[in-house]
Amino acid sequence: GESVGLHLPTLSVQEGDNSIINCAYSNSASDYFIWYKQESGKGPQFIIDIRSNMDKRQGQRVTVLLNKTVKHLSLQIAATQPGDSAVYFCADASGNTPLVFGKGTRLSVIA
Amino acid sequence: DADVTQTPRNRITKTGKRIMLECSQTKGHDRMYWYRQDPGLGLRLIYYSFDVKDINKGEISDGYSVSRQAQAKFSLSLESAIPNQTALYFCATSDPRTAEETQYFGPGTRLLVL
Numbered sequence: 001g002e003s004v005g006l007h008l009p010t011l012s013v014q015e016g017d018n019s020i021i022n023c024a025y026s027n028s029a030s031d032y033f034i035w036y037k038q039e040s041g042k043g044p045q046f047i048i049d050i051r052s053n054m055d056k057r058q059g060q061r062v063t064v065l066l067n068k069t070v071k072h073l074s075l076q077i078a079a080t081q082p083g084d085s086a087v088y089f090c091a092d093a094s095g096n097t098p099l100v101f102g103k104g105t106r107l108s109v110i111a
Numbered sequence: 112d113a114d115v116t117q118t119p120r121n122r123i124t125k126t127g128k129r130i131m132l133e134c135s136q137t138k139g140h141d142r143m144y145w146y147r148q149d150p151g152l153g154l155r156l157i158y159y160s161f162d163v164k165d166i167n168k169g170e171i172s173d174g175y176s177v178s179r180q181a182q183a184k185f186s187l188s189l190e191s192a193i194p195n196q197t198a199l200y201f202c203a204t205s206d207p208r209t210a211e212e213t214q215y216f217g218p219g220t221r222l223l224v225l
Contacts, residue, residue: 034213043201043216044154089153098144098169099214103153
């Protein structure tokens, strides 16, 4: 079956630095991924998505990179701010069945 | 997201009790989901419903049941609660008519089973 995982459970970065959160997937047929941000006490919120016809997609201060060859995607946050502190999930949204979520990476921003 | 609401937000119950968690949405979405979140395990799907007449088991449906009373309402029941069902429960919705079928999550229900 599908699995979506993250390389590191926790990540600490200095305020102002860039953050990179990684995610690996196992299904080579997967073609659509979503990144979610979950702040303490709240439900996950959509950040950015990417389809397999793209290698890179940019949003506001966030960039997602997709490497289909090694089945890996990453979320890059530029100029990380204290408000970016949260748990970040990648999700495989490829199939007709609901999302397959990774376990999450907790990002802590050091002021 | 205020468009997806869950009640109660917190619940303490005892082993063997039947409890119901409720989810309501004003987004007009056909699809609704129930997830469970445990520390270190991420979000795991319990049940999902693609419309009022449709109910599907997710990854961890044992010990749970659901009811889709209307497009806007999807409730989750624990028939006989046990301590390892202590977790954070999230309801979510999505609209299959959109190209990016993003799920919108409620604020969560924190459940403690003693």
